[in-house]
Amino acid sequence: MTVLTQFVVGLVFGLGLLLSGMSNPEKVLDFLDLAAIRSGGWDPSLIFVMAGAVAVTFIGFRLIFRRQRPLLDDRFHLPSSQTLDWRIAIGPAIFGIGWGLAGICPGPAFVALGYGSPAIVLFVVAMLIGMAAARLLASRQPQPSAALSE
Template sequence: MSFLVNLGFGLLFGIGLLFSGMSDPAKVLNFLDLFGTWDPSLAFVMGGAVIVTFVGYRLVFRRGQPIAGEQFHLPMHDDIDRRLLAGSATFGIGWGLGGFCPGPALTALGLGASGTLVFVPAMILGMWAARILTDGPARTRTA
């Protein structure tokens, strides 16, 4: 059952990425081009995502337990350190140069977009290298 729930949410997320234009790297790059062909529509997509996430978290945490799991898995740390800043900067630079972030890249890969044939393997290689360079998998705590 958990697999089907995750598959459904993944499909919903992918469809949302397609409708919002996030799977088009030109749209993302135009959003980042403040002094050229700036396209503010991505800000509305992000704003909508923030609102839905804010309301969703409020509703979900009232339940005390996830629908498709035994417990919530939340990060153990909430401090901002050099490792977080370096990872965020690396992610942002890759996102800005490639025009993709991981979710839209996987969605565009399914559509056969040519840029993803280079981006997705490089992303997977980067994720593997980050895992090797750090001290293991992400630490989590239960709520």
């Protein structure tokens, strides 16, 4: 039952990305290009996608955490550390820069593979190589002990 549930959730997520335009790099780049406001080329429609996602998440978290445990697991898997280290600060910054340059991030990239675009295929291949390289580098380095919050 868990695999079927995961499939359905992934399918709904992918359909949402398609319907919202998040799997279209041009639409995302038109949203991120704030300089285009003056020329009328800015596309503000993704604000509604983000507002909808924030609203669903806000309500969903409030409802889910009222439960003793999740529906499909024996416990909630939440981060135990509240320490902010350099990897937690730099990782999202790199993600944001990449998203701003390419107009696409990992989830929508996999959905966009269905378009058959060579650029998307190249992006996904480069992304997977980058992920493998990051894991390899992380496994060779000692865990950071200095926290940003200290």
